[in-house]
Amino acid sequence: MLEGKNVLLGVCGSIAAYKSAALVRLLVKAGADVQVVMTPDSTNFITPLTLSTLSKNPVYHEYFKPETGEWNNHVELGLWADIMLIAPASANTMAKMASGLVDNLLTAVYLSAKCPVYFAPAMDLDMWKHDATQDNINQLKSFGNILIPPGNGELASGLHGEGRMAEPEEIVAFLQADIKKGLPLVNKKVLVTAGPTHEAIDPVRFISNHSSGKMGFALADELASLGADVILIAGPTVQLSKYKSIRRIDVLSAADMLDACLAHFETSDACIMCAAVADYTPTIVANKKIKKNESYFNIELKKTTDILKTLGTQKRSGQVLVGFALETNNEEDNAIEKLRKKNLDLIVLNSLNDAGAGFKNDTNKVTLIDNALNKTVFELKSKTEVARDICVKVIDLINK
Known part of the structure; x- marks a missing residue:
């Protein structure tokens, strides 16, 4: 404290x-x-x-x-x-x-x-x-x-x-x-995911994305400052938590993140899935470095398990589940569809079309949409300030 x-x-x-x-x-x-x-x-x-x-x-x-x-x-x-x-x-x-x-x-x-x-x-x-x-x-x-x-x-x-x-x-x-x-999240356990995942092609190559983990780490810090018992499941990232009380679990792949989430979701009061988890992973992972021989090289991919949807099916009454939607077109419609399909209580929408939002930036511009389709639009802010706005809504949902 x-x-x-x-x-x-x-x-x-x-x-x-x-x-x-x-x-x-x-x-x-x-x-x-x-x-x-x-x-x-x-x-x-x-x-x-x-x-x-x-x-x-x-x-x-x-x-x-x-x-x-x-x-x-x-x-x-x-x-x-x-x-x-x-x-x-x-x-x-x-x-x-x-x-x-x-x-x-x-x-x-x-x-x-x-x-x-x-x-x-x-x-x-x-x-x-x-x-x-x-x-x-x-x-x-x-x-x-x-x-x-x-x-x-x-x-x-x-x-x-x-x-x-x-x-x-x-x-x-x-x-x-x-x-x-005096803290609003005392005795509440909150699970947060952050960063990208790495899907191995061979021992030296992988498929990933541009997520830095900044937003997820900002959320974990804000939740800890509000008294929550925070478990942070982090993909590969250089980010560090501000609070020593945060329990950090490092994972590499989408499968690793799924296992870690399932291990802690049941006992969590809320879960904020901020990580940018890979949608696909190589079907076969070579055990040796693949040599550069042919002019073209094909990798067969298979879908990863949808972690957010899996948790949505397991969500108990009173448990709060929050997802993120990073969109480039039909942003609001896609976010609402994701909110409903995955049984979420809240979705955080951000668009790559907004300058200063998205991966790697220190700022973000978000819209919060809850399961009653109440919508709150925020201006561009630092990710620390965005984390505060999200946590205010999460506290409201927990106390409902």
Whole structure:
């Protein structure tokens, strides 16, 4: 759930600041881009160099760099973040946050942040229990800030009780669980196919098409960002997924893709067949390289199994099946015929007649047609934006 997220970590002056190193490491390991902002006092507990090395980003703790006079823009930092996490959050900083007092870069960034703000308090037992601290926490919660409760254990003073900052592993788990709650495709399994297939002629030659896999990979990334458990079946392509959570299965031929789809379709809530699967494959595959002898050379081809039609016959009630139609003529009629013949819930139509659409481009222009023949026409967009539009419709179909 943290993959690809911009996480702004605020570190306050507390002995618990030593845990910030482990916290940064865990956030980076989870796939987040981490930027650290420290209060001046926190640098007495852990060095900016340590956190900069672990985060692979500069660490900010002053309004400007004295040696150059360059301003550390708190507004830009606040806008950059998808999540702001203040851990450890000291009693002093929480009081400033609650009252709107801005006397350091961290509190300035806090007031500029437009994203969800999480705070993990760290302090001694009596400070934690004090009415002023509890009032400040309630005030922060009323602002919509999210408390990560402290643990119970040995404190720096030697006392035992509440006030100990949650462990880094607990904080990361809390963030992941909280983010996951608000995503529309949590606990939904979505199968996506992408790229071309290669149909072997001999050990060195094959029949294929110009599909790059860009559209299918964009869809897989968007679905993962929405909380889905994504299985991506990919033909030969150089594309890479943005999210480590995506389970990628590499295949070569149409037959390989069919087998992989059948292995996972039954347990999927939705399936988006974006791959450009070969319609024909050689009847005989030579086991040695075919030598160039004759002026003419014929290859006998046979039809491959229609994967989309096969899945359409197996589709259960409530399962969503999406196909693609790349057309050059009678585009809409052909797409609707495919939608009906293959028992689809949605078809994504694109035309090679539209400039900027089709294979290899970073853009696409699509029309979505559902099984009630409701039609939505979109302008030319990046494939990332097209993936978002398709996923909005898929979510509607899943929730019907």
